Amino acid sequence: MKSTATLGDLRQWAIATLTDVSPSPLADADRLLTTATGADAAALRAFPERIPAAAAQQQFQAWIGRRRQGEPVAYILGEWGFMDLELAIDRRALIPRPETEHLVEAARAVRGQRILDAGTGSGCIAIALARARPDAAIDAVDRSADAISLARANAERLGTPWIRFLIGDWYTPLGARRYDVIVANPPYIGADEPEIHQGDLRYEPREALIADADGLAALQALISGAPAHLTRGGWLWLEHGHRQGEAVRGLLQIHGFDAIETRRDLAGRERVTGGRLQGEER
Numbered sequence: 001m002k003s004t005a006t007l008g009d010l011r012q013w014a015i016a017t018l019t020d021v022s023p024s025p026l027a028d029a030d031r032l033l034t035t036a037t038g039a040d041a042a043a044l045r046a047f048p049e050r051i052p053a054a055a056a057q058q059q060f061q062a063w064i065g066r067r068r069q070g071e072p073v074a075y076i077l078g079e080w081g082f083m084d085l086e087l088a089i090d091r092r093a094l095i096p097r098p099e100t101e102h103l104v105e106a107a108r109a110v111r112g113q114r115i116l117d118a119g120t121g122s123g124c125i126a127i128a129l130a131r132a133r134p135d136a137a138i139d140a141v142d143r144s145a146d147a148i149s150l151a152r153a154n155a156e157r158l159g160t161p162w163i164r165f166l167i168g169d170w171y172t173p174l175g176a177r178r179y180d181v182i183v184a185n186p187p188y189i190g191a192d193e194p195e196i197h198q199g200d201l202r203y204e205p206r207e208a209l210i211a212d213a214d215g216l217a218a219l220q221a222l223i224s225g226a227p228a229h230l231t232r233g234g235w236l237w238l239e240h241g242h243r244q245g246e247a248v249r250g251l252l253q254i255h256g257f258d259a260i261e262t263r264r265d266l267a268g269r270e271r272v273t274g275g276r277l278q279g280e281e282r
């Protein structure tokens, strides 16, 4: 592409280049073009005749080349939006998804000062909750030391340095500590699911995505271990696959939860389920 290419030329070229490889060619092209050139999204449409600087054009073309190879936009840019946060993101952690915002909303509505985010990844859930509830004591656990280092940096940068980050297997690093709400977006994809070899998932950490053969192992571990780490009447909120709602509700019931409720995503699919621990602390 010539260095006299306009915003409109670059945009059209990028959309055409990505059409057969990305599920979102227009959004990808616009996000990468606004970042490379400093133009805002409205300017791309209002002033297509503008000619960006040569260095910005080269940057944009290199990014489109990487996106065409399959690399997620979030990893190309090193940042991604979640709720009102702009998180630093790289291959150490899962890219935060919009469905997870439902989980934050459910947890935010629970009264109580002690919150645990299990499997924190980039820290997106813990940081969103800490900003909404600066009075709460928030712990965040992940088995991946790489993810924890990214989450810690995000918490510092986004003004929530008081979150306590712990490395380890689910509840193991917590000792006997109890919480008023435990929230988790655990790995829930089965090892044989074909989607694991497709799209952005190919670039994300396997341990963030795959649970076991049927995808329920992590959800099961979190639910069965929760009664020992919740206060009486405490809540457990979990994200899960859209075909796992019934299994999650069944597990919550077996392990002594009531008021079990499932929330759906914008496509109407069951994605988030929670319940309240009945009776005495165990």
Ligand SMILES: C[S@@+](CC[C@H](N)C(=O)[O-])C[C@H]1O[C@@H](n2cnc3c(N)ncnc32)[C@H](O)[C@@H]1O
Binding pocket: 093, 094, 095, 096, 097, 100, 118, 119, 120, 121, 122, 123, 124, 125, 141, 142, 143, 144, 147, 168, 169, 170, 185, 186, 187, 188, 207, 208, 209, 218
């Ligand atoms: C689906 S990702 C979610 C990341 C982040 N909470 C989000 O919503 O974007 C699941 C996270 O759980 C962590 N994880 C997987 N198995 C774990 C275990 N046994 N103990 C603690 N963390 C675990 C992974 O490292 C990963 O960061």
